[in-house]
Amino acid sequence: MYVPHTEKDKEEMLKAIGAASLEDLVKQVPSKFLWPEFDLPRESLDESQAAARLTELSKKNCRPLSFLGAGAYERYTPAAVKAITSRTEFLTAYTPYQPEASQGTLQAIYEFQSTVCALYGMDCANASMYDGASSFAEAVRAAVRITGRRKIVYAAGVHPQYMDTLRTYFAHSPEYTYAKVPMKDGVMDKAALPALLEGAACLAVQTPNFLGLIEDMDGVADAAKKAGALLVAAADPVSLGVLKTPGEYGADFAVGEGQSLGLPLAYGGPYLGLFSCKKEHVRQMPGRICGMTKDKDGKRGFVLTLQAREQHIRRDKAASNICSNEALCALAATVYTALLGPEGMRELAEANMGAAAHAAGRLSSIKGCSLKFKGPFFNEFVLAVPGSAAAMRERALGQGVDIGLPLAPLYPELGETLLVCATEARTEADIARLEKAVKEAI
Amino acid sequence: MICVSAIDNRLSVEKSDPGRRGLKIKNPLREKACLKPELRRKDRPKLPEMSEFDVIRHFTRLSRLNFSVDTHFYPLGSCTMKYNPRFNEEAAALEGFASLHPLAHDDCAQGTLELLHDLGSRLKELLGLDAITLQPAAGAHSEFTGLLLAKAYFESRGEERDEIIVPDSAHGTNPATASMMGFTTVNLASRPDGRLDLETLKKHLGPRTAVLMMTVPNTLGIFETQIEEICRAAHEAGALVYMDGANLNALIGMVKPGELGIDMMHLNFHKTFSTPHGGGGPGGGAIVCRKALAPFLPVPTVKKEGGRFVSDFGDGRSIGKVKSFFGNTGVLVKAYAYMLAHSVKEFGEIARCSIINANYVRALLQDLYPSYSKEYCMHECVLTPGPDLAAKGLKTLDVAKGLLDRGFHAPTVYFPLIVHEAIMIEPTETESKETLDEFVAAMREIHALGVSDPQALKDSPHTMPVKRLDEVLAARQPNLRW
Ligand SMILES: Cc1ncc(COP(=O)(O)O)c(C=O)c1O
Numbered sequence: 019m020y021v022p023h024t025e026k027d028k029e030e031m032l033k034a035i036g037a038a039s040l041e042d043l044v045k046q047v048p049s050k051f052l053w054p055e056f057d058l059p060r061e062s063l064d065e066s067q068a069a070a071r072l073t074e075l076s077k078k079n080c081r082p083l084s085f086l087g088a089g090a091y092e093r094y095t096p097a098a099v100k101a102i103t104s105r106t107e108f109l110t111a112y113t114p115y116q117p118e119a120s121q122g123t124l125q126a127i128y129e130f131q132s133t134v135c136a137l138y139g140m141d142c143a144n145a146s147m148y149d150g151a152s153s154f155a156e157a158v159r160a161a162v163r164i165t166g167r168r169k170i171v172y173a174a175g176v177h178p179q180y181m182d183t184l185r186t187y188f189a190h191s192p193e194y195t196y197a198k199v200p201m202k203d204g205v206m207d208k209a210a211l212p213a214l215l216e217g218a219a220c221l222a223v224q225t226p227n228f229l230g231l232i233e234d235m236d237g238v239a240d241a242a243k244k245a246g247a248l249l250v251a252a253a254d255p256v257s258l259g260v261l262k263t264p265g266e267y268g269a270d271f272a273v274g275e276g277q278s279l280g281l282p283l284a285y286g287g288p289y290l291g292l293f294s295c296k297k298e299h300v301r302q303m304p305g306r307i308c309g310m311t312k313d314k315d316g317k318r319g320f321v322l323t324l325q326a327r328e329q330h331i332r333r334d335k336a337a338s339n340i341c342s343n344e345a346l347c348a349l350a351a352t353v354y355t356a357l358l359g360p361e362g363m364r365e366l367a368e369a370n371m372g373a374a375a376h377a378a379g380r381l382s383s384i385k386g387c388s389l390k391f392k393g394p395f396f397n398e399f400v401l402a403v404p405g406s407a408a409a410m411r412e413r414a415l416g417q418g419v420d421i422g423l424p425l426a427p428l429y430p431e432l433g434e435t436l437l438v439c440a441t442e443a444r445t446e447a448d449i450a451r452l453e454k455a456v457k458e459a460i
Numbered sequence: 461m462i463c464v465s466a467i468d469n470r471l472s473v474e475k476s477d478p479g480r481r482g483l484k485i486k487n488p489l490r491e492k493a494c495l496k497p498e499l500r501r502k503d504r505p506k507l508p509e510m511s512e513f514d515v516i517r518h519f520t521r522l523s524r525l526n527f528s529v530d531t532h533f534y535p536l537g538s539c540t541m542k543y544n545p546r547f548n549e550e551a552a553a554l555e556g557f558a559s560l561h562p563l564a565h566d567d568c569a570q571g572t573l574e575l576l577h578d579l580g581s582r583l584k585e586l587l588g589l590d591a592i593t594l595q596p597a598a599g600a601h602s603e604f605t606g607l608l609l610a611k612a613y614f615e616s617r618g619e620e621r622d623e624i625i626v627p628d629s630a631h632g633t634n635p636a637t638a639s640m641m642g643f644t645t646v647n648l649a650s651r652p653d654g655r656l657d658l659e660t661l662k663k664h665l666g667p668r669t670a671v672l673m674m675t676v677p678n679t680l681g682i683f684e685t686q687i688e689e690i691c692r693a694a695h696e697a698g699a700l701v702y703m704d705g706a707n708l709n710a711l712i713g714m715v716k717p718g719e720l721g722i723d724m725m726h727l728n729f730h731k732t733f734s735t736p737h738g739g740g741g742p743g744g745g746a747i748v749c750r751k752a753l754a755p756f757l758p759v760p761t762v763k764k765e766g767g768r769f770v771s772d773f774g775d776g777r778s779i780g781k782v783k784s785f786f787g788n789t790g791v792l793v794k795a796y797a798y799m800l801a802h803s804v805k806e807f808g809e810i811a812r813c814s815i816i817n818a819n820y821v822r823a824l825l826q827d828l829y830p831s832y833s834k835e836y837c838m839h840e841c842v843l844t845p846g847p848d849l850a851a852k853g854l855k856t857l858d859v860a861k862g863l864l865d866r867g868f869h870a871p872t873v874y875f876p877l878i879v880h881e882a883i884m885i886e887p888t889e890t891e892s893k894e895t896l897d898e899f900v901a902a903m904r905e906i907h908a909l910g911v912s913d914p915q916a917l918k919d920s921p922h923t924m925p926v927k928r929l930d931e932v933l934a935a936r937q938p939n940l941r942w
Pocket of ligand 1: 707728
């Protein structure tokens, strides 16, 4: 317990209040509701006992050599990132409602927004959303607001959980319709676009897509524009160390999962929703936005701005209901990218591509295994395997290797396949172990 | 805040030196990367080029420009800025938790699944409700989840209800969520004492009412004494009652919200359960609800099967997913660490001392800063600048800035909207009497200064890294990036 009050403190304070007891203060609560029975531990744990319990639990998780990706990526978190995010001046501050007392957080947000713009090649970005999936859903919502249309066209390679989340965000109304751009060789079949895009609010694409393949975005924005639809692009920010940016291929909104910028996997969160757009859509951005301004003496400073979009001002007319976002994760990503710089981001992206290319080469040389698709990929790829992929995964786990995600539950049309990911955290020796584990699991 | 160079307010990119490097990636597999030129980005991203030390110094400097719970009393009403135990941080950083991939096989995730299951079970008991999802990332995200549950529930009963009743004292996220989900918000005027008016409520309740959203205690720090009747009236109209649980600190271990008659509520782990707010997140949310709503909860939830914990994907009636993967698990580990550190009695002590602290501040300031409500408050109080300051043309904002100069973060200001010039103070239970005494003294000093030299207060803050900022300029000519 972390309450400082002694019995004497409480007595003195009650006396100052002019109340005889706590019961006096809570008379507004009908007494029958006060102090019920709880079937909960009578004793709390002291810190060492709690530490022992938590350590024991953490050890019940096993730690295989993992080749899982699929939207969350194992990456080394540099000591300098942890050092900054554990500065309690950042950690224990609230949303910067008092700008004069929050310039540190505010400038960090400004630098974060700038970093997102730089990576995605976009005009403006917000202070973050909950995760990649909620950024994606909010971008599509913005496209629906802007165009006034209700038809959502999406590529088959969009992360299935992003689509699940999107459908939840639109679940309140049957008016919204969805059209899927079919897959050809693991990427969207661009020939299908003109017909599908008719009357659409947006085309939502992810590249590298869920299967790791890099979509060819040439002419895609034009196709959308011709139909009066907006282009929403989701991209892994690390891939943008080398890949063509959403800005370059003409996206209206660009979003992504910022976990891959050095945040721990932590079983799904807290992650970091990246959200950016073209200048003309800035007033349709959800969430907090930080802007640079001047103080009374003309000195540079930062404030939350364009707040007329937000729930605390507009209430039921707000662009989104988001209040708290993922500020500390955004800080981590900002420090991470500042440490790497443009060169480091390129090295990082190339190391991912190289590791995955090496893994793909090794695994496809195994008898019975092959690459499902021929197209260029970033840091993960689809491996066709002989027999049940799920059973193979379980057998390999027994050997301490997680060989990847069986895709049959998500993409039955792909048959028995695994989505295998290798980030820069995987070495040649790791990949040799993977190869051995796959061979033995067949 | 001491001795931070005020002049050097350059951005990281303005400290950049081409060719300077921080972190390098040397994995030799990089050699195997190959990419067609047409797939490559053309421009180099404009990111800073700095040494690691430059980066550390830059961000360390920024950190020192902040007020935070660790450095300053931070009585931000509705935000529950209590002490964030260091132990929580260590727990979440344990390698076994931090490195677990969200798509890990259940067999590999037994520790985390057990933790989530135990956290969920304890919360259900603490709150007197039947089922829980830990997937929402924050309070507003939980509200969204809760209203979707209501939607699914009514659909399953073949009922069409499209109105959400929200009192005018509610937090902005309540009406924003309602309209985001396609509901019409019915704004309910509060009584002069800040409470809901049962008769007015009854007039608004009807076959179109889906949900009554109410904050308990409400945003004035007042308990809805007639809550039982309110819930009954809502239920008689066939509606559900949603409790915004942002203010649970006032009730924890003292009242079981489920017994009040509500159907579902949300938690903000970053408020009541001491997880740090990080300058705006990450938070953690939950919806805790009655059995009737359980089938619709987002998936997966965790269940125990034999001796094993498994992800449960439900029976097809779920509303789906509100975010990818499980939830903000790292935050939930911290909340669990906090849970372990409290017995039932100790939870009750949190409620008790948060109420004493708020009333103490209120009692010592009432003469100069009249309280909106004439009764005792629960965990927070809403004060106003009072006639002396008003006579000098001083506003709540001036009081807030005056506090910054005295080493205190300002309370929440101008919320709730129903109070003119609101100063909403939530001390939380972790602040000692001495700190509150210092805060009271500062507030009284500000009052005296306002009366004797109002301009000095209007010009405050004087001691911060920047003076008052031009928000109009920021909005008119948005400069949002380098
Ligand atoms: C009463 C109330 N409801 C809802 C919220 C929204 O919570 P969150 O910021 O976690 O989304 C807040 C937070 O400020 C609040 O005070």
